[in-house]
Amino acid sequence: xxxxxxxxxxxxFLVLAALPLLAGWGYAGAYSLGMTGLLHKGVTLAHWQAVWxxxxxxxxxxxxxxxxxxxxxxxxFFALLxxxxxxRDFRRGWLSYAVYLPLTVPAMVVGFFTFNLLSKGGLxxxxxxxxxxxxxxxxxxxxxxxxxxxxxxxxxxxxAVPFFMLLFYNLFQSEGLVSLGQVARSLxxxxxxxxxxxxxxxxxxxxxPILVLYGLFVMGSYEIPLLLGTQSPQMISVLAIRKxxxxxxxxxxxxxxxxVFFVVLVVGVLVLVSGRGKRWRLKSKDGVLNQKMAS
Amino acid sequence: xxxxxxxxxxxxxxxxxxxxxTQPDPGTLPWEELVQQARGSTVQLMMWQGDPLINAYMQExxxxxxxxxxxxxxxxxGGQGNIIVQQVMAELQAGKETSELxxxxxxxETFYQLRQIDGLYGPWTGAxxxxxxxxxxxxxxxxDFQQPVEGYECPWGNVQLALIYNSAEVPDPPRDREALAAxxxxxxxxFTWDVHFTGLTFLKSLLIDIAGGADMLSGPFxxxxxxxxxxxxxxxxxxxxxxxxxxxxxxxxAVAPMHxxxxxxxxxxxxxxxxxxxxxxxxxxIFPETTSAYVWDGGTIQNSHYLGIPRISAxxxxxxxxxxxxxxxxxxxxxxxxxxxxxxxxxxKGRLTEEWQQRxxxxxxxxxxxxxxxxxxxxxxxxxxxxxxxxAEDFRKKILEDNS
Numbered sequence: 267x268x269x270x271x272x273x274x275x276x277x278x279f280l281v282l283a284a285l286p287l288l289a290g291w292g293y294a295g296a297y298s299l300g301m302t303g304l305l306h307k308g309v310t311l312a313h314w315q316a317v318w319x320x321x322x323x324x325x326x327x328x329x330x331x332x333x334x335x336x337x338x339x340x341x342x343f344f345a346l347l348x349x350x351x352x353x354r355d356f357r358r359g360w361l362s363y364a365v366y367l368p369l370t371v372p373a374m375v376v377g378f379f380t381f382n383l384l385s386k387g388g389l390x391x392x393x394x395x396x397x398x399x400x401x402x403x404x405x406x407x408x409x410x411x412x413x414x415x416x417x418x419x420x421x422x423x424x425x426a427v428p429f430f431m432l433l434f435y436n437l438f439q440s441e442g443l444v445s446l447g448q449v450a451r452s453l454x455x456x457x458x459x460x461x462x463x464x465x466x467x468x469x470x471x472x473x474x475p476i477l478v479l480y481g482l483f484v485m486g487s488y489e490i491p492l493l494l495g496t497q498s499p500q501m502i503s504v505l506a507i508r509k510x511x512x513x514x515x516x517x518x519x520x521x522x523x524x525x526v527f528f529v530v531l532v533v534g535v536l537v538l539v540s541g542r543g544k545r546w547r548l549k550s551k552d553g554v555l556n557q558k559m560a561s
Numbered sequence: 562x563x564x565x566x567x568x569x570x571x572x573x574x575x576x577x578x579x580x581x582x583t584q585p586d587p588g589t590l591p592w593e594e595l596v597q598q599a600r601g602s603t604v605q606l607m608m609w610q611g612d613p614l615i616n617a618y619m620q621e622x623x624x625x626x627x628x629x630x631x632x633x634x635x636x637x638x639g640g641q642g643n644i645i646v647q648q649v650m651a652e653l654q655a656g657k658e659t660s661e662l663x664x665x666x667x668x669x670e671t672f673y674q675l676r677q678i679d680g681l682y683g684p685w686t687g688a689x690x691x692x693x694x695x696x697x698x699x700x701x702x703x704x705d706f707q708q709p710v711e712g713y714e715c716p717w718g719n720v721q722l723a724l725i726y727n728s729a730e731v732p733d734p735p736r737d738r739e740a741l742a743a744x745x746x747x748x749x750x751x752f753t754w755d756v757h758f759t760g761l762t763f764l765k766s767l768l769i770d771i772a773g774g775a776d777m778l779s780g781p782f783x784x785x786x787x788x789x790x791x792x793x794x795x796x797x798x799x800x801x802x803x804x805x806x807x808x809x810x811x812x813x814x815a816v817a818p819m820h821x822x823x824x825x826x827x828x829x830x831x832x833x834x835x836x837x838x839x840x841x842x843x844x845x846x847i848f849p850e851t852t853s854a855y856v857w858d859g860g861t862i863q864n865s866h867y868l869g870i871p872r873i874s875a876x877x878x879x880x881x882x883x884x885x886x887x888x889x890x891x892x893x894x895x896x897x898x899x900x901x902x903x904x905x906x907x908x909x910k911g912r913l914t915e916e917w918q919q920r921x922x923x924x925x926x927x928x929x930x931x932x933x934x935x936x937x938x939x940x941x942x943x944x945x946x947x948x949x950x951x952x953a954e955d956f957r958k959k960i961l962e963d964n965s
Binding site: 302303304305321322325385386387403404408411412413492493496497498510511512513514515 | 643644646647650653654670674677678750751756807810811812813814818822825826827946949950953954957961962
């Protein structure tokens, strides 16, 4: 790229992407430290201390990690299963509708559908009542607004599976797994071994940065846990917004502290992931070099 | 990197609050001049838009009437409580000289917060000609959450917390704390309250009941009294908790999801801060015909909702003209019609002409809620705002986060 063009693209990136983010983050940081805000009383660590010493905050962090890990694991399992078992192009034919459609549905709508499906007055509960499995609608188990986040996990899994299916399918093609599988078979591997030792490890390793990013997205989601979660523990964005918008204006700096902390966490994970990504790339380059040298 | 830090600091300083230039106070102008000044202007009103009947009243009656009578374009944006406070706060923090908003639909909690950040213009209600029909000494009007209104907001409507139940399932609803405890023991999972404004209003009603009446908690916030009575309140809630919806481990996020749980039969009770909502919801087909509203013996909180003007509104004159129209006998009469909205008037009927008194008397009665006069007998005043803040915090700590 020519130098002026490169400079221009850097400037555009800085002004449109980096600066607003940095400014927002800086402002939130300043707010959380009592440096700004209509009711601020000078620089203080009190708001951060209030957040650190609040058991609800740590519960909320733990719950967010648990929901993200469970939803991503389930979605990865189902997506891997369909891609490896079918090995067909989901981007064409009637299947493409089934795969692309969920990607277009907003989170709020998914949350609402899940509520109507899984709540005690919902569709599944009514079917179960009609079939005689439950003797009343309220006898149906708690699958939304429940302490284990079942509703939230179901909604996020449903949203993630088609996305992961496309991801895995593309990787399946680009990594030449069909021919790798044939090589493994010709060397005596059974079908199960091909899946366990070739397909799954390659797909997971290649997809892992995106899986981690999606996990962060789930951790920071708002609408679905707002509709389907409980008041305690709450997922982290719901907790931050509650502190931002509820009755006590003195809690507003704490909301900013929570959001600053979350951004630090996200950036930390991103740095880790990109660092590992670089190492993998180097490793695979080494692998190729070694092969070449051996040959 | 150094450049970006420099830019960041520039942005901060650019965002730092600056003092507002002093504007001529429209409240001091003669009314005719003020109306003249407002003609041709636009007034931006921010209000809760969650009810189709309220929206229809505003869009089909108030907006055209304001345009026709005063030549003012009234534009309505959606937003309530915390959204309004956030918006006004953001404008003040950014040092804006004029607000995007001119008129705000608020209640006590928002009034308290807006006064806390010095976000409201006032006093201005003394200039409104239709103010003559309002009894400014009525405690349900003059005091909002135990804070004197002092002309900083204009009353627009009056409501009372009503408990709503399905009479097909509950022929004889509980009327006091003991009866409620017995009821939830016998019928677990059917009663709850939300964690937002309505639920907290219910908790305040319980607190007043426990304290032995409204007089015990009137006036400014009293820490000792709060500690004593709230301890009893938490003990009571822990006692009835196993019989609440989802065993009291979680509560509906707001009143709308609670209404939905009531409508689909999961709950047998819901509640509303607007005593006329039950008629509206049955009329819209959302609640079953067997729905009924009541107030229990210990009483429920009655409060007024108000109109406020942001301190940095660019069109205070227009906002005052619109507010004056909204408290006119005609506008208040239409608003109280159960088929239109059913919101209680803030006008003192004794101050109206005989003709208007007659028209108010002839309004069709409510079908599913007790009459206002009957409810008034069990009306409790709002408590100081700190009670609500503390109840919200302690309900979270002592009940929601304590799942033992």
